[in-house]
Amino acid sequence: MGVINSGFGNQRRSTDARLPPGQTLAHDWPVLSIEPTPAIDESQWSFTITTEDKVAHRWNWHELQKVGVENIVTDIHCVTHWTKLDMAWRGVSLDLLFDDVETSCDYVMVHSSGGYTTNLPLEDLLDGQAWIATEAEGEPLTPEHGGPARLLVPHLYFWKSAKWVLGMEMLPSDEPGFWEQNGYHLRGDPWREERYS
Ligand SMILES: Nc1nc2c(c(=O)[nH]1)N[C@H]1C(S)=C(S)[C@@H](COP(=O)(O)O)O[C@H]1N2
Numbered sequence: 303m304g305v306i307n308s309g310f311g312n313q314r315r316s317t318d319a320r321l322p323p324g325q326t327l328a329h330d331w332p333v334l335s336i337e338p339t340p341a342i343d344e345s346q347w348s349f350t351i352t353t354e355d356k357v358a359h360r361w362n363w364h365e366l367q368k369v370g371v372e373n374i375v376t377d378i379h380c381v382t383h384w385t386k387l388d389m390a391w392r393g394v395s396l397d398l399l400f401d402d403v404e405t406s407c408d409y410v411m412v413h414s415s416g417g418y419t420t421n422l423p424l425e426d427l428l429d430g431q432a433w434i435a436t437e438a439e440g441e442p443l444t445p446e447h448g449g450p451a452r453l454l455v456p457h458l459y460f461w462k463s464a465k466w467v468l469g470m471e472m473l474p475s476d477e478p479g480f481w482e483q484n485g486y487h488l489r490g491d492p493w494r495e496e497r498y499s
């Protein structure tokens with residue numbers, strides 16, 4: 303029964319249970335970028351959702367804060383096998399940003415400064431699953447982690463969480479973004495180990 307070790311055992315099991323298949327625990331926070339880190343001033347930054355009718359919904363930094371920033375505690379999973387537990391983030395829910403967006407498209411292409419793209423089904427961005435994040439671990443997002451603002455979609459592999467995010471484009475069908483064109487899975491659910499297509 304292991305009475306003495308049961309507390310330790312339970313803790314180990316719960317940590318293990320939070321690791322998707324093939325993942326190991328990271329204690330630091332690696333930086334993974336394919337492009338050089340851009341210098342983006344908050345005063346120059348804005349986020350735009352563009353619909354199929356070319357209607358642009360745009361928020362500058364100040365307007366984004368007014369939409370409503372919330373605290374998020376979540377695990378993140380990189381396809382290169384590291385998982386980081388209980389990260390503290392702050393950001394604006396995509397639910398709030400999509401409130402006034404009229405679209406009949408089910409897919410989204412995310413665009414970053416510098417040309418990085420990634421695709422998602424709209425339903426993966428709604429219902430409290432995705433944010434435009436502006437802070438992590440109690441500090442404004444550093445430039446190398448995507449500051450001033452990045453997408454945060456923690457239930458999918460972290461390549462979906464585009465750093466230096468500038469906008470989203472509504473698409474009628476699913477089209478591959480940068481990594482998805484290079485062999486990564488179209489959706490990327492870590493619990494189903496959807497690494498490659
Ligand atoms: N613009 C941009 N966003 C990106 C990437 C990138 O190279 N460029 N890498 C992705 C990948 S593969 C991961 S794991 C995370 C890494 O975020 P981090 O560097 O803050 O850990 O960002 C994702 N978003």
Ligand SMILES: [Mo]
Pocket residue numbers: 334380381382460461
């Ligand atoms: Mo990654």
